[in-house]
Amino acid sequence: MRTYVTRAPQDTPGSWKTYLGLSAIMLFSAFPVYWMFVIATSADEAVTRMPPSVIPGNQLLTNLNEVFTLQDVYFTASLINSVITATTITVATLFFCSLAGFAFAKLRFKGRNALMIVVILTLTVPNQLGVVALYIVMGKLQWNGTLLAVIAPGLVSAFGVFYMRQFIAHAVPDELVESARIDGALTMRVYWNIVLPAIRPALAVLGLLTFVMAWNDFQWPLITLNGTDFPTSMVALSDLASGNYVIYRRVLAGAFVATVPLIVLLLIGGRQLVRGIMEGAVKS
Amino acid sequence: MSLTQLRPAPPHDPSPPKSPGRIKLWLYRFDTKSVPYALIAPFFILFGVFGLFPIVFNGVVALRNWRLDDPTLTGWAGFENFTKLAQDEDFWNALGNTFGIFLLSTIPQLLLALLVASILNRKLRAMTWWRIGVLLPYLTPVVASTLVFAVFFSRDYGMANWFLGLVGFGQETPLDWRAAKWSSWLAIATMVNWKWIGYNALLYLSAMQTIPKDVYEAAAVDGAGPWRQLWRITVPMIQPVVVFTVILSTIGGLQLFNEPMMFDENPQSASGGSDHQFQTIAQLIYKVGWKDLNLGYAAAMSWALFLIILIVAGVNALLTKRIGGDR
Numbered sequence: 001m002r003t004y005v006t007r008a009p010q011d012t013p014g015s016w017k018t019y020l021g022l023s024a025i026m027l028f029s030a031f032p033v034y035w036m037f038v039i040a041t042s043a044d045e046a047v048t049r050m051p052p053s054v055i056p057g058n059q060l061l062t063n064l065n066e067v068f069t070l071q072d073v074y075f076t077a078s079l080i081n082s083v084i085t086a087t088t089i090t091v092a093t094l095f096f097c098s099l100a101g102f103a104f105a106k107l108r109f110k111g112r113n114a115l116m117i118v119v120i121l122t123l124t125v126p127n128q129l130g131v132v133a134l135y136i137v138m139g140k141l142q143w144n145g146t147l148l149a150v151i152a153p154g155l156v157s158a159f160g161v162f163y164m165r166q167f168i169a170h171a172v173p174d175e176l177v178e179s180a181r182i183d184g185a186l187t188m189r190v191y192w193n194i195v196l197p198a199i200r201p202a203l204a205v206l207g208l209l210t211f212v213m214a215w216n217d218f219q220w221p222l223i224t225l226n227g228t229d230f231p232t233s234m235v236a237l238s239d240l241a242s243g244n245y246v247i248y249r250r251v252l253a254g255a256f257v258a259t260v261p262l263i264v265l266l267l268i269g270g271r272q273l274v275r276g277i278m279e280g281a282v283k284s
Numbered sequence: 285m286s287l288t289q290l291r292p293a294p295p296h297d298p299s300p301p302k303s304p305g306r307i308k309l310w311l312y313r314f315d316t317k318s319v320p321y322a323l324i325a326p327f328f329i330l331f332g333v334f335g336l337f338p339i340v341f342n343g344v345v346a347l348r349n350w351r352l353d354d355p356t357l358t359g360w361a362g363f364e365n366f367t368k369l370a371q372d373e374d375f376w377n378a379l380g381n382t383f384g385i386f387l388l389s390t391i392p393q394l395l396l397a398l399l400v401a402s403i404l405n406r407k408l409r410a411m412t413w414w415r416i417g418v419l420l421p422y423l424t425p426v427v428a429s430t431l432v433f434a435v436f437f438s439r440d441y442g443m444a445n446w447f448l449g450l451v452g453f454g455q456e457t458p459l460d461w462r463a464a465k466w467s468s469w470l471a472i473a474t475m476v477n478w479k480w481i482g483y484n485a486l487l488y489l490s491a492m493q494t495i496p497k498d499v500y501e502a503a504a505v506d507g508a509g510p511w512r513q514l515w516r517i518t519v520p521m522i523q524p525v526v527v528f529t530v531i532l533s534t535i536g537g538l539q540l541f542n543e544p545m546m547f548d549e550n551p552q553s554a555s556g557g558s559d560h561q562f563q564t565i566a567q568l569i570y571k572v573g574w575k576d577l578n579l580g581y582a583a584a585m586s587w588a589l590f591l592i593i594l595i596v597a598g599v600n601a602l603l604t605k606r607i608g609g610d611r
Binding site: 007008009010011012013014018021022025026028029030032033035036039047048049050051052096097099100102103104107108109112115118119122124125126127128129130131132133134135136137152153155156157158161186187188191212215216218219222223226234237238239241242243248251252255256258259262263265266270271273274277278279 | 311315316317319320321323324326327328330331333334335336337338339340341342344345350400402403404405406407408409412414415416417418419420421422423424425426427428429431432433434435436440441443446478482483486487489490492493495497500501504510513518535539541542545546550551552566569570573574579582583586587589590593
């Protein structure tokens, strides 16, 4: 008769089977990205080699040079544009959402609960379905084809306000806010001196999530920027992959360049990101 | 607009500083009455203008003639766009494709995420690094990863066909993954699964770790093995998160755009294959709006998709609750 361990799974040490499974999962996760790198560093025939080549070549500079000098793709400009849009969106989201989250968590004002319910309801609205009208709105503002059209819809997010409210409600003690008020500190001073230092971890998580989303966004930038001289890197990639004659080592070299910033972010902020995603799941 | 007149003092106001001057008192009142609204105003204004208004305005556009190539052709169209939709073969085809890819991606995705989560739910060495590892696909731009998968699933020299040959399913003529509905759906579903399994696994993992430990001890005493524990204890106890992920992947899956776009031989055509065999609704909306330049019709399609998402998300949430709660 078999006996079973009486421990909860998370207290049971992983067996060799667990680590084998984990290694398989890692291979599955990382292989496409790794192979992107292999082809990006190789000459033409690497793509067609059977069995597939898994060792990086020495053609990275040649391929990159081709990507960056290609006419009508504007790859260099597109990277700069992506940095500008993603950074602006991230900074604005952190600022506006932490302000609103602070107000909802710690300030008293009429209509607070009703307005918070509005925020929660808007969480579920699929924004993508408004793109037709958004395009018309941007047309009236004459922003289509400019980075403003890409940045403006990303400046705030309902999720950000919700996330910040939850975090601030737990992380900032009411007594601290009240005693600062009694000392005569104005609201903005409380925000700056008490709230901001206390919510650094939450800012890191929301910042990472926002940056990743803004960097990877494709549909709306494609709609508003396609055919202009200032695409974002995702739009430029789709340009690179279009046309009658597609050179894979070049396309994947471009794809790799557009992926590198996110890999760096994952290495730096992966810990925070994992924690943020897991905490968000329990709270919602 | 004077907010001060509309609002009586809230009951728990901290007491104002002692013997304030007139200006100080005014400043204090302003700070407690108006500043909160100033703090939330940027969100509501920006979200209202660029988030909410477009969705509502979409309803208006859907009822009008609105063409980009012929601005003179305006005016109310009534329900013309919607009746056209009902008879549009492209729309029904795209709806079928969207659902096909959705089923092929969501069900394996959530089951595999459960499996990955239960593997991660052990006492592990370098625990955080395994968790970071499963997040890599979530961070990788879909546009970039789909380009890799497009090479994997290419007819000649594709790794997928090479692998099929390796395990004994090789064919005389190599499989053209893009050509048929089932194979192109499978390829696209693979990309969606790749991206989302790890993310969902982390959501499940975090819920799994909140399950009280004595439940497992009791189950082990009763002789339930790991597999039975997973299905009989873990899954029912993380049911709220499962419902949450089902709703999330319904909303995301039915709006699928990036993968089918970039999988196409010619990404920017938005045609979803030579015979629209993998064109999704989101793709069709893009094509109708910005290739056929018929914004009114594209808006009507968006509204139809919105309704479909609402219905399917609701049904799925109910189904998941039923399955999980039925013990």
